[in-house]
Amino acid sequence: SQSTALSHLNIVVTAGPTQEELDPVRYITNHSSGKMGFAIAKAAVSLGAKVTLISGPVNLETPYNVNRHNVRTAIDMHQAALEYAQHADIFIACAAVADYRAKVVADQKMKKHDDSNELVLTLVKNPDIVADVANMQHNRPFVVGFAAETHNVEAYALKKLTTKHLDMICANDVSSKQQGFNTDDNALTLYWKSGKLPLPLTNKNQLGLQLVTEIIKHYNEYTNE
Numbered sequence: 001s002q003s004t005a006l007s008h009l010n011i012v013v014t015a016g017p018t019q020e021e022l023d024p025v026r027y028i029t030n031h032s033s034g035k036m037g038f039a040i041a042k043a044a045v046s047l048g049a050k051v052t053l054i055s056g057p058v059n060l061e062t063p064y065n066v067n068r069h070n071v072r073t074a075i076d077m078h079q080a081a082l083e084y085a086q087h088a089d090i091f092i093a094c095a096a097v098a099d100y101r102a103k104v105v106a107d108q109k110m111k112k113h114d115d116s117n118e119l120v121l122t123l124v125k126n127p128d129i130v131a132d133v134a135n136m137q138h139n140r141p142f143v144v145g146f147a148a149e150t151h152n153v154e155a156y157a158l159k160k161l162t163t164k165h166l167d168m169i170c171a172n173d174v175s176s177k178q179q180g181f182n183t184d185d186n187a188l189t190l191y192w193k194s195g196k197l198p199l200p201l202t203n204k205n206q207l208g209l210q211l212v213t214e215i216i217k218h219y220n221e222y223t224n225e
C-alpha cells in the first residue's frame with residue numbers, strides 16, 4: 001500500500017510564526033496561523049511518512065501521529081531544525097520566520113518616554129534556517145522552501161531558490177486576501193531548477209496533499225540520480 005511505501009521517509013516541517021521578544025511584555029511577530037504547515041504535516045502522515053512538526057506559537061491541534069516540537073523564537077527554531085534535519089529525508093520550511101530580532105532584549109518593561117514621540121529599535125538579522133539546512137555538509141535532506149511575496153512573486157521566489165540552495169520552492173502570492181496568511185484556502189506555484197507547477201486555489205488540507213505528493217515525486221527523482 002501507499003502508506004508502507006512511504007513509511008521509511010522522515011519528513012520535517014516548520015510552521016507558524018516566530019515571536020521575537022523586545023522586553024518581558026512585548027514581541028515582534030507576523031500573521032502566520034500555522035494552518036499551511038500543519039496541513040502539510042497532516043498530509044505527509046496520511047501518506048505514511050514519519051513527521052516532525054517544528055511549530056512557532058499557534059492555536060492549532062497537533063495532527064494525528066505527528067511529533068510536534070514547539071518553539072518561540074527564530075533562534076530556537078533554528079536550533080531545533082538543524083537537530084531534526086540530521087535525521088530527515090525531506091525538510092519543508094513553511095514557517096514565517098522573523099528575518100530580524102531585537103539587538104538588545106530589555107530585561108525590564110521598556111518605559112514610555114515623555115520627551116520624545118519616537119522610539120528607535122535596532123534589529124539584527126536572524127539566522128536563515130532553511131538556507132542553513134540546505135548547506136548541511138552531512139546528511140543533507142531534500143530541501144523545500146516557501147516564498148511569501150506581495151509583488152514580483154516569481155522573480156523573488158526564483159532568487160530564493162538559488163541563493164538558499166533549495167531543491168524546490170513554493171511561491172505564495174500573499175497580496176490577495178483569499179489566500180496566504182491566516183486563511184483556510186491557498187494557492188502556490190512550485191519551482192525547481194528545470195520546471196514549475198501551479199497548484200490553484202483550494203483549501204489548505206487539499207493543497208497540502210497535492211504539495212507533499214509532488215515533493216515526494218521530486219525527492220524520488222533526486223535520490224535516483
Ligand code: PMT
Pocket residue numbers: 014016031032033034035036037074093094095096097098099126127128129130131144145146147148149160172174180181182183
Ligand atoms: O501559517 P498560515 O497562516 O497558514 O500561512 C501560510 C504562509 C503564508 C505562512 C506560508 O504559506 C508561507 O508562505 N510561508 C513562508 C513565509 C515566509 O516567511 O516566507 P519568506 O519568503 O520570508 O521566507 C523564505 C523561506 O525562508 C521560507 O521557507 C522560510 O521558512 C525561510 N526562512 C526565512 C527566514 C529565516 N530566518 N529562516 C528561514 O528558514
